[in-house]
Amino acid sequence: MSHPITTLDMAMPSSSSTAGGVGIENSRKRSLDSNNANQAALLAARVEPKSIIEIHISNDTAHKKVCLEHKEVEAVDDTSIKAAAETPAAPASATAPENEQEKKQDKDLIELTAEEQQLDEEYRKNCTIFLQHLPCFKLQQPTDVDASTVPRIPKCRECRRRHISKAATSVSGNHNNSNSNNDVYCRFYEFRRLQYNAAGELRVAGFPNPYNEPTPADFSVWQPDEKTAPTAGYMDIQVCRYILLHAGDQFCYLWRQEAEALKLHENPDDTIAWKKAVQGIREICDVCDTTLFNYHWTCNKCGFGLCLDCFKDRKDGQRLRRVEKERGRDEYHWLLCTDDDAAAAGKQQHELRSLMLTQIIAGDSLNVLGRLLHDVRTLWQVPQVCGCLLSKQQVDDPELTALIQDMIKESQLKQQTSASSLATEQTLRQQQRLEELHAKKLEFARERGIDYVPGRVWTKETLGKDPITSAFDNFKHINFLRKGLAGLRRFLPPRAMTLAHSTQLAPGVPHEWLCDGKLLRLTDPMHPDNRVLYQDVWKCGQPVMISEVARSLNLDLWHPEAFCKDFGDKPNDLINCLNGNLVPNQPMRHFWEGFQCISKRLLDVNGKPMLLKLKDWPPGDDFAEIMPTRFADLMKGLPMPEYTLRTGNLNIASCLPKMFVPPDLGPKMYNAYGSALHPDKGTTNLHLDISDAVNIMVYVGIPKDEDSKPQLAATQKAIALGGCDYITRARCQDPDVLPGALWHIFPARDADKIRDLLNRVTLEKGFRLEPDHDPIHDQNWYLDDKLRARLFKEYGVEGYPIVQCLGDAVFIPAGAPHQVQNLHNCIKVAEDFVSPENITHCYHLTHEFRRLSHSHTNHEDKLQIKNIIYHAIKDCCTILTRALDERIESEMAKVRGET
Numbered sequence: 001m002s003h004p005i006t007t008l009d010m011a012m013p014s015s016s017s018t019a020g021g022v023g024i025e026n027s028r029k030r031s032l033d034s035n036n037a038n039q040a041a042l043l044a045a046r047v048e049p050k051s052i053i054e055i056h057i058s059n060d061t062a063h064k065k066v067c068l069e070h071k072e073v074e075a076v077d078d079t080s081i082k083a084a085a086e087t088p089a090a091p092a093s094a095t096a097p098e099n100e101q102e103k104k105q106d107k108d109l110i111e112l113t114a115e116e117q118q119l120d121e122e123y124r125k126n127c128t129i130f131l132q133h134l135p136c137f138k139l140q141q142p143t144d145v146d147a148s149t150v151p152r153i154p155k156c157r158e159c160r161r162r163h164i165s166k167a168a169t170s171v172s173g174n175h176n177n178s179n180s181n182n183d184v185y186c187r188f189y190e191f192r193r194l195q196y197n198a199a200g201e202l203r204v205a206g207f208p209n210p211y212n213e214p215t216p217a218d219f220s221v222w223q224p225d226e227k228t229a230p231t232a233g234y235m236d237i238q239v240c241r242y243i244l245l246h247a248g249d250q251f252c253y254l255w256r257q258e259a260e261a262l263k264l265h266e267n268p269d270d271t272i273a274w275k276k277a278v279q280g281i282r283e284i285c286d287v288c289d290t291t292l293f294n295y296h297w298t299c300n301k302c303g304f305g306l307c308l309d310c311f312k313d314r315k316d317g318q319r320l321r322r323v324e325k326e327r328g329r330d331e332y333h334w335l336l337c338t339d340d341d342a343a344a345a346g347k348q349q350h351e352l353r354s355l356m357l358t359q360i361i362a363g364d365s366l367n368v369l370g371r372l373l374h375d376v377r378t379l380w381q382v383p384q385v386c387g388c389l390l391s392k393q394q395v396d397d398p399e400l401t402a403l404i405q406d407m408i409k410e411s412q413l414k415q416q417t418s419a420s421s422l423a424t425e426q427t428l429r430q431q432q433r434l435e436e437l438h439a440k441k442l443e444f445a446r447e448r449g450i451d452y453v454p455g456r457v458w459t460k461e462t463l464g465k466d467p468i469t470s471a472f473d474n475f476k477h478i479n480f481l482r483k484g485l486a487g488l489r490r491f492l493p494p495r496a497m498t499l500a501h502s503t504q505l506a507p508g509v510p511h512e513w514l515c516d517g518k519l520l521r522l523t524d525p526m527h528p529d530n531r532v533l534y535q536d537v538w539k540c541g542q543p544v545m546i547s548e549v550a551r552s553l554n555l556d557l558w559h560p561e562a563f564c565k566d567f568g569d570k571p572n573d574l575i576n577c578l579n580g581n582l583v584p585n586q587p588m589r590h591f592w593e594g595f596q597c598i599s600k601r602l603l604d605v606n607g608k609p610m611l612l613k614l615k616d617w618p619p620g621d622d623f624a625e626i627m628p629t630r631f632a633d634l635m636k637g638l639p640m641p642e643y644t645l646r647t648g649n650l651n652i653a654s655c656l657p658k659m660f661v662p663p664d665l666g667p668k669m670y671n672a673y674g675s676a677l678h679p680d681k682g683t684t685n686l687h688l689d690i691s692d693a694v695n696i697m698v699y700v701g702i703p704k705d706e707d708s709k710p711q712l713a714a715t716q717k718a719i720a721l722g723g724c725d726y727i728t729r730a731r732c733q734d735p736d737v738l739p740g741a742l743w744h745i746f747p748a749r750d751a752d753k754i755r756d757l758l759n760r761v762t763l764e765k766g767f768r769l770e771p772d773h774d775p776i777h778d779q780n781w782y783l784d785d786k787l788r789a790r791l792f793k794e795y796g797v798e799g800y801p802i803v804q805c806l807g808d809a810v811f812i813p814a815g816a817p818h819q820v821q822n823l824h825n826c827i828k829v830a831e832d833f834v835s836p837e838n839i840t841h842c843y844h845l846t847h848e849f850r851r852l853s854h855s856h857t858n859h860e861d862k863l864q865i866k867n868i869i870y871h872a873i874k875d876c877c878t879i880l881t882r883a884l885d886e887r888i889e890s891e892m893a894k895v896r897g898e899t
């Protein structure tokens with residue numbers, strides 16, 4: 001039975017009737033996409049209805065200022081806020097009665113809990129300075145009588161809004177489930193200092209000092225302390241050195257950027273305020289939504305917060321975006337001040353020189369860690385190319401150097417033996433022999449003063465080098481090419497490998513090379529030595545495929561019928577991939593029943609079966625909650641768990657302390673019908689992601705109720721057109737193998753060349769290039785064979801064509817543009833992670849995303865990459881320093897014991 005749906009198959013433009021920021025969405029749309037469907041089709045581009053979801057997202061950044069872990073809190077009554085929000089632009093006459101009203105409400109609504117009351121009385125009695133522990137609207141304000149002598153305490157912009165919204169809801173009798181966590185919405189919560197005077201009048205007593213105010217607990221969040229346990233899971237010496245090798249230079253760059261804040265500052269009052277990091281809150285810039293890491297500027301009247309980059313932009317006279325004028329903001333997209341005095345004086349624009357420099361890190365911890373990082377890298381022989389003065393220092397203690405070399409060697413051996421649990425006696429003997437050979441080499445090197453670090457695997461090519469130093473050699477090779485770009489890591493060139501060579505590198509690891517030797521395919525997901533080959537290509541920014549992952553999954557859980565049975569009645573939005581239209585709020589049964597059965601598929605206006613994908617399901621980060629069994633199944637089967645698990649020691653997102661809002665790293669599902677018969681239509685258009693990801697094919701199916709021959713033939717054709725190599729094509733012709741999805745992954749370094757081509761194609765077709773748009777981030781393009789051919793011919797850019805079959809896991813490096821076309825019906829599940837190798841891409845992408853409009857899902861810096869880098873470096877330095885201390889201690893004990 002079919003379900004013909006005509007009315008619900010909404011076209012994009014008609015969505016403007018839905019409430020929300022849609023008006024803005026439409027005005028932002030590329031001219032290419034808007035009216036001319038024919039021409040768009042000619043371009044093989046199609047409208048990804050990315051912006052549809054934006055209907056539901058409040059465009060009000062101030063409202064999103066803090067992201068709480070608790071969802072109930074995020075669902076603060078939106079409509080009432082909207083109605084009353086952003087009043088500062090209102091004329092003075094309108095503000096006056098509102099103030100009257102506010103005053104009345106001050107009396108009506110302030111209700112302190114017994115606990116708050118007690119604390120308040122204590123502060124009143126002792127007249128001590130205290131950090132604001134209540135939201136502004138709960139603070140005692142001067143009465144009408146003494147209003148002339150006692151200044152009002154400015155309410156932050158959140159509290160003004162919240163206050164109004166609360167009044168609105170209480171009028172309508174619709175009570176919010178107010179939760180004490182709501183208080184942290186307040187911009188001055190735990191930030192502003194207050195004090196009662198002897199007369200019992202409350203006054204603002206400035207802001208906390210970053211050196212005096214933090215408690216030892218506050219310091220422990222930021223300081224490398226050999227006593228505190230590292231936040232991450234098990235990390236050994238080699239892992240720490242590896243992370244420092246890849247992320248250390250980026251930290252130094254971050255450190256220098258922060259130091260620049262002091263030079264940029266303009267306020268004649270150069271005191272720095274300290275904003276304590278509050279559990280579960282991610283502070284974001286009010287202009288660009290980037291996470292505030294450390295130095296930023298705040299308005300001491302309304303709490304407006306501004307990141308370093310936005311401050312710098314204003315100073316250079318640069319606007320964040322050209323379009324998108326918003327109410328309540330000035331021409332630079334800065335929020336206007338909500339303070340009454342500012343409004344009265346007609347000075348609602350925030351000025352550079354009136355903002356207060358604010359830091360989040362406690363005391364001098366950033367500088368302490370920056371210096372420690374360079375010391376640790378020097379001591380532990382981790383190459384550093386940040387080029388700063390500190391990186392040039394040398395150790396002139398030969399005994400210490402020898403001791404550390406011993407420790408490195410031991411840890412390498414441990415890594416080797418612990419990894420090779422399959423090691424036979426023979427290979428152990430082999431290792432021993434190599435070890436002896438190596439000891440001789442070491443002695444030789446020491447005698448001649450050669451800097452020689454033991455190698456992990458000793459072959460002709462790598463003899464005398466460990467993976468860390470050989471990675472460094474590659475850096476040097478490409479360094480000069482990139483020198484002009486400050487802070488940009490020197491990207492390693494992709495490498496083509498031969499089986500003969502890689503088998504020497506990692507004997508016994510089953511694998512093959514696809515894409516002319518550039519794509520590694522590991523075929524035993526559980527092999528303990530996979531990492532050797534994986535890292536060798538991953539550090540060059542190349543994708544990786546690991547097959548046979550399905551062996552460790554319970555595939556019954558991932559069957560479409562299982563999803564239909566468990567979630568068939570739940571409604572969700574669908575997308576018709578043929579035209580990009582949204583099919584909103586369908587019971588998911590309609591999607592799953594048509595998955596394997598064309599006669600049960602939803603029909604479009606013309607009675608044709610739709611080519612559907614399930615949109616964003618499960619929603620948000622609810623996967624583990626909605627499907628705990630499947631979550632557990634996936635976690636135990638994830639390949640390269642040291643990278644992909646949330647606690648993996650090479651997933652540096654695991655270093656983020658518990659008090660920070662954890663980044664949403666998935667898992668996410670991708671469920672869609674196969675579209676081999678429409679070779680110019682992508683299931684997922686070309687785009688890129690800010691973090692690394694692994695995507696696993698857990699189910700591939702083919703409709704059972706129709707002749708499968710045309711579908712199969714189209715699949716083979718798509719694979720050939722897709723540019724797949726001989727080995728891949730041969731694999732897909734095996735009757736036992738059902739090819740699932742065709743991927744094209746492009747190197748991250750080539751993103752700008754791809755942009756250039758797509759912009760050129762747009763111009764060639766007679767369209768204008770809209771400002772603030774980006775052909776990759778807008779996700780409007782699927783590169784068909786013709787566009788890919790042009791990309792290669794004119795720019796020399798070649799992607800990795802990959803066919804993902806059942807049980808194949810595809811690893812996509814951060815920043816690498818990629819697109820997917822489902823050949824057959826696919827269920828895929830993906831998990832994000834943050835590898836040290838691609839940290840530079842994450843860092844610079846965050847910067848790039850600032851300029852994207854709010855309609856982009858990538859716009860907000862949810863990853864908090866700077867915090868992740870900071871805490872990863874902190875953990876590694878802590879572990880290495882502690883290991884060395886312990887070793888010296890034990891050596892000393894030995895000496896003491898002998899004498």
Ligand SMILES: [Zn+2]
Nearest residue numbers: 136156159186
């Ligand atoms: Zn407040």
Ligand SMILES: [Zn+2]
Nearest residue numbers: 285288307310
């Ligand atoms: Zn900003």
Ligand SMILES: [Zn+2]
Nearest residue numbers: 299301302337
């Ligand atoms: Zn202000």
Ligand SMILES: [Zn+2]
Nearest residue numbers: 252386388391
């Ligand atoms: Zn440096």
